[in-house]
Amino acid sequence: MATSPPHRVPQAEVAPEFVARWSPRAFRSDPLTPDQIASLFEAMRWAPSCYNEQPWRVVFAAAGEPEHAKLVDILVPFNQVWASRAPLLLILFARRNFTQNDRPNRTAAFDVGSAWMALALQAGRLGLHAHAMAGLDTARACTELGVDPEQFEALAAVAVGLRDQPESLPEPLQAREVPSGRNPQASFVFHGRFPDADT
DSSP: OOOOOGGGOOSSOOOHHHHHOOOOSOBOOOOOOHHHHHHHHHHHHTOOOGGGOOOEEEEEEETTSHHHHHHHHHBOHHHHHHHTTOSEEEEEEEESBOTTTOOBOTTHHHHHHHHHHHHHHHHHHTTOEEEEEOOBOHHHHHHHHTOOTTTEEEEEEEEEEOBOOGGGSOHHHHTTOSOOOOOOGGGTOOSSSOOOTTO
């Protein structure tokens, strides 16, 4: 049984899928099945959100479809290099206002983040990996995908697929194809009050 590298060892008991989840860039081109894709979106469906608004919206395309090439083209050039091989690409949007009263939903991006995490963990259960990207042209994401930017904000793109060997990547990216570490709990958890700004 493989052991986690030292920088991936949890500090407290936690479900193993949290530690196992990471964001590779090397993807195999093997297509996902309709059932796998439906499973990913079903996980998002059950994510929590403020007032059960479920403000996330997803535009997706599978490799081989014309829409897949369009989604690749919306990414920044650095991400196009590797994400173009992923068999499934998504663009995530957040609805800016609540549907019930059209008032601004200040937790919309927070809620889309919970839906993204649900998808990422479900990908792991399916033997897949998911890599979210902030590097995309958000204005083009709206105009080219038929999304009203007054109503929705483009937040991120996501690549999903089976992991490939690092050697499938351009050489500069191969050394980066390892799970990243995490800051210790003490760096972000504070009892009672936030520490002084200079500490």
